[in-house]
Amino acid sequence: MADLTREQKLELYRYMRLNRVVEERLVNLYRQGKVVGGLYRSLGQEATSVGTAYALQKGDIVGPLIRNLGAVLVMGYSPRDVMTQYMARATSPSGGKDCNLHFGKPERGVISPISMLGALIPVMAGIALAGRMQKKDLVTMTWIGDGGTSTGAFHEGLNFAAVQRLPLVVVAENNGWAYSTPFKKQTASATLVVKAAAYGIPGEQVDGNDVFAVYDVARRAVDRARAGGGPTFIESLTYRMKGHAEHDGQSYVPKEELEEWRRKDPIERCASTLIASSAATAEELASIDQAVAEDVDREVEAAEKSPMPSPEEALRNVYAPVAEVEPAIVPRRS
C-alpha cells in the first residue's frame, strides 16, 4: 500500500462501505417485493471487488460478475444504476432487458457478463486484444469464482490470453462455495493459484479480506499487464457470508466457518488498520458512513420513482437499424 495516499485509502474504505450499504438497501427493497427476481450479495467480499478494480486507471475495462458490485461502483456506475437494474426499470442501464449486474459498455469501462460462468474470460481477452490492435493503453480485468474455474470457457480463454500475452488480470474469488458445492468438490487442487502454472503465467494468492493487500497484488498485476507482461492469475481468499442468493439460507454451511470469517470482516479490518496507522479517526470514518448512507438513500428514492419500460420495448434492438449497414451495393448482373 506504499503508493496509496491517505485520500486513496479513505476512498477504498468509502467504496467498500458503499458496496455494503447499497446491498443492505437492496435487501430492504427485496423484502418489500420491489426487487424483480433474485438478489445476490457480496457481503464479506467487498475488499476483493473494490481493491482489485481500484488498481485500474481511466480507460481500463472490467468484466464483473454478479457479486462484483464494488468493482462496478469503482468504475463509476451509480447506486441508482444498480437499484434500477434490480427493480427492472426503464431507466436502468439495460433498460429492463437484463437483470442485476448484467450491464455495461466499453466506453463506460464495463462489459456485461452473461450468466454462463467462464464466458467472460475469452471475451475480456478479446477486449484486450482489440485494445492492443487499436494501440490503446488498456488493461482488462475480470473475476471468476472457485466454481467458475471448472468451466471450459475459463480454460480456453485464459490459455488464449496467455499465448497472446494479453493485458488481462483474472481474479479468482475463492469464497469457499459454489452455490452449495464446497471447494473440495470443485477441484482436487489444494488452491486455485496453482492453476496459473497450466497457462505459464504468474499466479499470486492474497488475503481477500485485506483491501490494502488486495490492492497491492492487483496493482502489481495491472502494472505487469500494462508493461506488456501478459496476464496474471490472482487467487483472493475470502468467504461468502450469505447464501448463493437471498432465497438460500445456506443451511449447508458450517456455522463455525461463518463465525470465523465474520471476525475477518474486510470493512472492520480496513477501519482498524486506518485508525491504527492513524490514517483516519473513528469519527472521520463514521462521517464517511453517514455520507454514504445519505447518498444511497437519495439514490433509492430516485430509483423507486423511475418508470417501468413500456411493453413494446421488448421488440426493439435485436438488430442494428438497417441504416447502419454500409450502402455500396452493385445489383447482381443477370
Add this chain to the structure above:
Amino acid sequence: MADLTREQKLELYRYMRLNRVVEERLVNLYRQGKVVGGLYRSLGQEATSVGTAYALQKGDIVGPLIRNLGAVLVMGYSPRDVMTQYMARATSPSGGKDCNLHFGKPERGVISPISMLGALIPVMAGIALAGRMQKKDLVTMTWIGDGGTSTGAFHEGLNFAAVQRLPLVVVAENNGWAYSTPFKKQTASATLVVKAAAYGIPGEQVDGNDVFAVYDVARRAVDRARAGGGPTFIESLTYRMKGHAEHDGQSYVPKEELEEWRRKDPIERCASTLIASSAATAEELASIDQAVAEDVDREVEAAEKSPMPSPEEALRNVYAPVAEVEPAIVPRRS
C-alpha cells in the same frame, strides 16, 4: 522395464512394427485411391500408443484418437478392421458409418472418439465412473494431443475425474505440432506436464520414443489408478514425422527438426536396445518383421475383397428398435 519378460519386450517391438506396416500399406491403398477420405499417420509416435496401451490388462478400456492405431491394435482389433474402416467397407467395425479409427465398443475395450478434440476425456471419465459403480476392476486410458489440451472439454473432463479420483490415465502426446500450429502458439506453459498441477493430480513426463520408458511410466499410472489413486497426466515427448494428414506436405516444419527426430526413430531404438541387451538378435527381429509383413498383406487382401455397405443401411440404427423400450404402460386416465 524391470517387470517385462523377453516375450513381452518382443511383443512391444512387434506391435510397433505392426502399427507402422499397417500404415505403410494404408499409404499404398491411399495412393491407389482406395482409401476414402483422409489418412492420418502416427509415424514416429508408435512407441507412445503401444507402450501406454500395453500397460493395461484385460477388461480395461481405452479411448484412442486417430493417431493411436498402435493402441487399437494392442487392444485386439485387427489390421483388417482398420483397413476396412479406411476403405469404408460394410464389414468394418463401424459398417461404413464413420471413418478411420472412429470405432469401438466397451466390450471390446475401445471407445470411439468423435472428431471434436477433448470430448473423449469427460466420456472416458464416465466410463471409469460406471466401472466403479459396477464394482469392476477397470482402468481407463485416453490420449490427447498438445493441441487438444487447449480445449474446454479437456479441462472439464480432467478436473471432474480428479475430483472423483477416477481410474483414468490421460496421455498427452506432445508431438510439437497441432496441424500447422507449433507448441508455442498452443500454450504459454513450457511443458504440458505442468498442467497436472491444475487438477491436483500426479504428472509425469517421458521420452515418448523410448517404448520401454513409456511402458514404465504408463504402468506406474495404471497401477496407481487401479489402486484407487485417481488420474495421472502423462506428457509423452515425441514428434509428428508426417503432415497432419497425407495431403499435408508439412512445409511449415523445419527440416532440421525432422532430421533430428528421424534419428530418434522409436522402432530402431527399440531394436538396438533389444540387441544391445541381448534380449534378441537382429535375425529374430527380422523374422518378426517378416511375419508381420506377411500377416498384414493377407489382411489387406481380405479387406480389399470385403463389400461396400448397401445404401439403405444409411437409414438404420439412429434409434434403438422400439421393442427394446420397456413395455409396462398404463394408459392415461381420461
Add this chain to the structure above:
Amino acid sequence: MSGALHLGGPDPGAPAGKGQTTYVDAIREGIREEMARDERVFLIGEDIGVYGGAFKVTDGLIQEFGEERVIDTPIAETAIVGAAVGAAMMGMRPVAEMQFIDFISCAFDMITNFAAKSRYRTGVGVPLVIRGPSGGGVHGGPFHSQNPEAYFAHTPGLKIVQPATAYDAKGLIKAAIRDDDPVLFFEHKFLYRRIKEELPSEDYIVPIGKATVRRPGRDLSIITYGAMVWTALEAARTLEAEGIDAEIVDLRTLFPMDEETVLESVAKTNKAILLHEATRTGGIGAEIAAVLSERCFEYLDGPLLRVTAPDTPVPYSPPLEEFFLPNSEKVCRAARALAAY
C-alpha cells in the same frame, strides 16, 4: 403467462388436497421410483445432492440413495453430460441435471455430436436423460428463461419430451429413464408448484412418441406442449363462450413427433394454430406446419397460424416479458381470425 391453471379434474389453484402431487414432486417421484427399481439409474449435476437442486427436484434423494448415485459435480456442463454419456455406454442409466436449461448450451457439442450419434456410428447406445427447468414467466431474464427444445429437435438420435401435467411429468421421466436412447426432458419451471393432481399409486409410464388430445373440439386445433397447454385451455374456455370449439393437442414428445395424432386432429377440424413459448422462427411450430402442409394439405381450410414468442431474447422486466410471452388473449385473437376464415 396465465396464473390460474385448469385441466379438468381438481382445481389446481386450490390448496394441495390430500393425495395431490405437484409437477415438481411428480418428477422427483418418477426419478425416485426408477432409482429404486433399477440400480443402474444415477443422478449427476450441480448442487443436486445435499442441496437437492436449485428447484429441489432431487430433494432428499441423496439421503435415500447415497453420494454414489447422486453426484454433485463441478460447474462443467460438458463434463456432466460427457461423464453421463460414458456411463450410459457402460449400461448405466444416468439422469443429468442442467441447473437451468439455458446452460445446456455449454454441453451442446457433447449432446449433439457424442450422445446423439453414438448408436448410429458405432452401435453403442446411450441411454441418457438430460433434464432441467426451462421457460419464462418468472422474470428470470435472458439466461434463465429460455426454451431451447427446437435446437435439439433438429438433431437425429435425440428424443425430446416436455410434460404439461404432473401425470405426464412422472410418466415421461420414467419412460425417459427406461428408454435406450438419449432423451432430453424439458421441465417448465412455471409449472413446478402451480399445478397438481392425484396420481395413480401403481407404476405407470407415459410412452415417448405419443401425443394426447387435452380437449376435443370441432372448429380448430391448437397444437402445443408444455406450459402452453394451460394457456390453450384458458383460451379454449374463453372461445367456448364465443361459440368457438377448439381442440387442444398436447404433443408431449416433440421429437420424434406423433404426426398421426396431429394429422387426425387437423383432418377433423381443418384448421390449426401452432402454439409455443419458444421464439417463432425455426421453432417446433415450423416443423408442425411443414408436416401439416405436406401430409394434410387437402384438409386445410385456413392458414396455419403460429402463436409464439417474437424473435427476441427473453426480456427481464415484467412489462417486457408479459408482452413477449404468448398468452390466452393472443391465442384467442388468432383463433377468432381463423374461425372466421
Add this chain to the structure above:
Amino acid sequence: MSGALHLGGPDPGAPAGKGQTTYVDAIREGIREEMARDERVFLIGEDIGVYGGAFKVTDGLIQEFGEERVIDTPIAETAIVGAAVGAAMMGMRPVAEMQFIDFISCAFDMITNFAAKSRYRTGVGVPLVIRGPSGGGVHGGPFHSQNPEAYFAHTPGLKIVQPATAYDAKGLIKAAIRDDDPVLFFEHKFLYRRIKEELPSEDYIVPIGKATVRRPGRDLSIITYGAMVWTALEAARTLEAEGIDAEIVDLRTLFPMDEETVLESVAKTNKAILLHEATRTGGIGAEIAAVLSERCFEYLDGPLLRVTAPDTPVPYSPPLEEFFLPNSEKVCRAARALAAY
C-alpha cells in the same frame, strides 16, 4: 451430389478460363478487399495463418496483412469466438474461422448467448463474422459434413447466410463483414473448387436479407440455398425436357429470411418444393413451410414437399452418403408428383 454444375454463364466444368474466379477464391478476395479497405477487419482461427487454412480460404493473407491481423489460435472454438466477440464490442471487425463448421458446436454457448444477445441486453453491438466449410458430398463422415445452419436460424440476434455462387460468396462475405451484427457465413466445401465465374472488378456487395430467383418458371417453385441450388438447376433442366417449368429461388440469407421473394414466387407458381441438404426435421424447409402456409395459403394448389437429407447423422461410406444426400433425381421425383397434383 451432382458433379457438373451449371448456372448459365460460362460452363464452370471447363478449365478456369482467364478471369474466372472459383468459389473459394471469391471468399478470399472478398475478405482481402475488406481487410484492405478497413483496418478494423482481422482474422482469427486455427491454422489460418502460415498454413492458410485447412481449405486455403485465407491463403496468403498473413503475408499481406501480418500476424497481428491473421491470428492463429490454440484449438479452442469458445476462445476464438469469445475473443472475436470482445474485439467486436470494441469496434473491430473480426472474421472467425471454424476449421470445419461442425466444430461450431463447441462455441454454441458463446454464439447464441453472448454474441446474439449483446445488442438487445446492453446496447453493445457485435459486428462479428463466423465462417467455415459446411456440407457433405466429400465422404467426410459424421463430423466433417454437417449443415448446422438451422440451429442458428432459431437464435434471434444472429444473421445466417449461405452463398451458392462465387459472385454471392464474395458479395455476401463483404456484406457480412460490413454488417453491424453477428453474421454466420456457411460455405459449402463441395463448391470451393468446383464452380467459378467472372466477377466484376468494381467493389460490390450482395445485400444480406435478399433472396434471388435463379431460374424463372411457371409450374412450381423450388426454394433452396447453398450447394442445393445447383442440384435444383440440374433437376430443372431434366424437368424442362418433360415439360415441367420449375422456378428456383436461392434464399442466400436464411435468417432473417426474404419472405417477400419467396411469397412472390409461390404466389405465381402456386406449388413449392423446399430443398436443403441438412436433415429434414426442424430444418430451414420447415420454416419456409410455416411462412408459406401462414402468409400464402390462398395461393397453394398443392402440398409443400420437402426434399432433404433424412433424419440421420451424415454417413461416411460413399454408397451410404449418396443415398443420404438429396440429388436432382429426388427433386425430379417430388416435382413430377407435385406437377401432376
